[in-house]
Amino acid sequence: MEIRVQFFGRAREVAGVAEERLRLPDGTTVAAAADRLAERHPGLAAHLARCSFAVNESYAGRDARLAAGDELAVIPPIGGG
Amino acid sequence: MPAGEPPVPAGPPADHYAIQAAPIDLAELVARVGGPGFGAIATFSGTVRDSFEGRRVLHLEYEAYEAMALKVLGEIGAALRSRFDVGRLAIVHRTGRLEVGETSVAIAVSAPHRRAALAACDLAIERLKAELPVWKKEFFEDGAVWRENDERSGARPDSAGRETAAP
Numbered sequence: 194m195e196i197r198v199q200f201f202g203r204a205r206e207v208a209g210v211a212e213e214r215l216r217l218p219d220g221t222t223v224a225a226a227a228d229r230l231a232e233r234h235p236g237l238a239a240h241l242a243r244c245s246f247a248v249n250e251s252y253a254g255r256d257a258r259l260a261a262g263d264e265l266a267v268i269p270p271i272g273g274g
Numbered sequence: 275m276p277a278g279e280p281p282v283p284a285g286p287p288a289d290h291y292a293i294q295a296a297p298i299d300l301a302e303l304v305a306r307v308g309g310p311g312f313g314a315i316a317t318f319s320g321t322v323r324d325s326f327e328g329r330r331v332l333h334l335e336y337e338a339y340e341a342m343a344l345k346v347l348g349e350i351g352a353a354l355r356s357r358f359d360v361g362r363l364a365i366v367h368r369t370g371r372l373e374v375g376e377t378s379v380a381i382a383v384s385a386p387h388r389r390a391a392l393a394a395c396d397l398a399i400e401r402l403k404a405e406l407p408v409w410k411k412e413f414f415e416d417g418a419v420w421r422e423n424d425e426r427s428g429a430r431p432d433s434a435g436r437e438t439a440a441p
Contacts, residue, residue, distance in 0.1 A: 203420040247339070247407070266407070268407055273336070274406075
């Protein structure tokens with residue numbers, strides 16, 4: 194399956210891209226997808242451990258399972274307000 | 275409106291949530307939430323401070339995951355409504371480059387009575403700082419950092435000021 198990944202803030206800067214497509218086995222968890230992102234962007238690995246994730250615009254736990262076409266967002270510690 | 279066309283009945287204006295590059299007009303938000311049934315309007319504005327831990331801040335840049343941020347603002351609004359007797363809500367956050375003194379976030383809440391308006395406004399900014407997918411980069415003379423809110427640990431003063439209890 195293919196999903197869309199979006200990076201924000203520091204994660205976007207470190208990855209050097211704002212978004213990309215990722216091919217994963219069906220039913221991959223958010224945690225496994227994060228591991229794939231760390232492999233693709235070695236500089237991002239340490240930062241990913243501090244990030245939250247959103248799937249289709251809602252916060253999702255690392256054990257959430259992804260489906261084809263999902264939008265996975267890497268959410269660094271937030272700073273709004 | 276063309277002559278002869280009946281005026282569109284004005285329903286109650288919906289709550290207003292926005293993530294915007296344009297400057298925030300607090301008076302406009304107050305006007306949006308006001309109404310004859312509401313005896314109180316509480317507002318909060320967060321503004322760009324000129325220093326962080328003694329270092330001079332030159333300017334800020336805010337970045338938002340806009341689609342999700344609008345969803346989160348709607349969820350915060352629904353939570354306020356379920357908990358307090360509030361009238362109308364307006365919550366706006368800026369994106370892009372902001373200079374010292376500019377308003378980065380503004381909240382306006384109307385209610386029949388002041389206690390609900392004040393309590394809802396307070397909870398709105400607390401939840402916003404813990405949940406809204408927005409990132410802030412502070413620019414100093416000698417570099418820049420992504421400034422993280424500290425809402426989850428709750429112990430240290432946060433980046434917005436001294437309203438949070440110091441240890």
